[in-house]
Amino acid sequence: MTAIDDRRTDEDPSEHIRRVREAKEDQVSRAEGWRRRGPLLPALIFTIVVTQIPFLFTLYYSTQSWNLVSPGSRRFVGLQNYVDVFRDSQFWQVAVNTVILIVGTVLISVVLGLLLALLLDRVFLGRGIVRTLLITPFLVTPVAGALVWKTSMFDPVFGIVNFVLSPFGVGDVDWISRYPLPTVMAALVWQWTPFMMLLILAGLQSMPRDILEAGRVDGAGAFSLFRELTLPHLRRFIELGAVLGAIYLINTFDAIYMMTQGGPGTASANLPFYIYQRAFLGFDIGQAAAMGVVVVVATIIVATFALRLIFKSFTGKEEAA
């Protein structure tokens, strides 16, 4: 028996150590367990109370017919709000807008971010300054950024965009009312490209130089080096950037609120903005809550993918350490 046991531990010492440690932990007194848990509990309880309890209420509200305009009308209606939401054609248009906004912004900012990261990975005069300039759009208060884009950038007569494009024969285009969703997207791309660039740049800088060196010695061209070596290495970083970007962008509200107010009609509204309108301008709490639940379910689908990615990168680092 013991011989077999010994051989097993020889084969997998880390497993053995883990089991010993677990056994030790079992022996650790209850007091020690609480002493370890103690520092964690305030943060954990706080987070549960502040972030989870509201969602339970949202679930509950979504089963109620509840309009603030007609008090006393509140009653249980089961899943009726969900049925109404799915029959609401505006909801679907807004859902499509939300997807376009997220996918478009993520795709464009990943491509731009990749190009900028490749530029910044080279040595040139003032690289630190350029990097600082490039990350600034991500730091600027989004409301302030959106305000500047709406006014001095996109204004049809006095805006910089039309001034820059005027040599190319573009007249006084009123970008925001003609193309509301793309202009919001432009402001978002401006804001999120630095984020993607930073992530991808971190990837580039973690790349072992000797591999590129070896590839070059073998006579590979710059483009094939990029495609065969750099891009596969960057894949994990690009994926992480895209998924995190999507998670953050689902909450997009500031730019729409400041630039278009979702209009004209619902042409540039996304789900957060539409839910906000329904709840705080239409006072329809029940339906707004039901929409909130739908958004959460959709997000969870994206988020499970995101969490797996983050955990993967994260545990990968731990193994390396």
Added chain:
Amino acid sequence: MSTTDVPSTTPVVDTDTEPAPRKARKRKHRKMNPWGVVAWIAGIGFFFPVFWMVLTAFKQETDAYSDPPKFFFTPTLDQFRAVFDTGVGIALLNSAFATVVSTALVLLLGVPAAFALSLRPVRKTQDVLFFFISTKMLPIVAAIIPLYVIVANIGLLDNIWALIVLYTGMNLPIAVWMMRSFFLEVPGELLEAASMDGASLWTSVREVILPLVSPGIAATALICVIFSWNEFFFAVNLTAVQAQTMPVFLVGFITGEGLYWARLSAAATMAALPVVLAGWLAQNKLVRGLSFGAIK
């Protein structure tokens, strides 16, 4: 062409007059190559709206509305004065108060939690971490309705403390993850060695661990500052006049008539300046915070 193809690592010199490779390597850092020019153009392009915002803030309204745009004009502080007259002071104070207090709370709750999830880990550490990060994946819009009802019922509408609590909840998960990644870089033996010397846990944490992780904690704090200061959704729904923050103050400038660009730019500059500075300070750790510590 030779400089464009060859990345920085190879000491190739583009002019024939450069004799020694050592000199070339030294000069490389100061040299301007074509890709550097492209990078500079891109950097200036991305920065331009911010530059323009700051520039317009120092104009008179007549200079702000001009076609073609004016780059040279007599600078004035009139717009900043006007913004102060319209009551930006209270918004600045509210923003600063909400940001500082919520960041302090995040550190107060988050540093012990990060410790309990790294150096002396509790059981089910992975589950707790998973829980923390999953709260960031839920769209806040789904929580705003009950939050509004709750905040109204306890009489905290238009009260800055409602925002402080929510901002703490919003930043705590990121901070725990980020600080944990810094704690994990501390060799575990350090703590054991200190406790063998007879130091109490608190003493060894304070004397040995905290000095090592304090740069990480500072970076985490700066990222919390950026997120709290810039937050708009909670602020616009839960505050009005008394507790309005800077982003809510800026909403006053989108009403159709009477758009004063120069004044608006001055207000936007005042809103953006503190976080831009904080971000510049934290820029080396920004990636780690934004990726929940996944990327160093």
